[in-house]
Amino acid sequence: MTYSDALWGLPDPDTHQDFYADIPLKRFGAWVIDLLVIFAICVLILPFTAFIGLFFFWALWLGVGLIYRIWCMSARSATLGMRLMSIEFRNARGERFDSGTACLHTLLYTLMMSTLILQAISVIAILVTSRRQGLHDLLLGTAAVNRSALLR
Template structure:
């Protein structure tokens, strides 16, 4: 998929790894707030459904980050709140917009890597070794993080 991508100018991806880290830290805070809100909603719903809604707790826990990324990266701004704050955006092959499903898969692959130390190290090493600074989960989904400014 990435072989068909036109070459981006070096300044498009120069220095994106450090802002990505800080954008992720911002996004983790946003996701945590969303999770707390959803947990409270599910807890209250559970009271009214005699505990039936409490089966949604695992879904809230596992899905909030992926859904957040799918909605924000797959949206019109092509970036999460943290990425916007740090001047980054996500583009698809050839500079195209990222769709909801691709953004969700991208996030899911990242969270799988983040939950597995060895895979995370490989993911980061790929980004350090590539000229375009794309991490392994970026390459697998055909996405590129670029400077938006």
């Protein structure tokens, strides 16, 4: 499957397994990297709040996380962690995210992460669905794919 074929929709997981190979592990690795990046940004911001940010660190974390994810997903359809793990997201048409899709995807992801039961369902969905989609991906019709498979 060439990149131009992928523009007509998400690759079929039965005929193009290379697009979804190791996605759960790569998504987890990207998630850990992104947590570290968000934490580092929050720590860098703290002195500019005269360390008052320590009292509302959860809000600082949430705000930085939202801005970081929306900005990265709008620009490259992947966060820094995802780029390091060689994955990126595609919409139902097989295209990179636009700003609206990146914003909606990030908001749904944040909602899933804020509720333990939704988070558990999302992780299970990533492990069992053929395209390795989380609950928020299923709702939007998006999927994470291996970037290297797109280049073939």
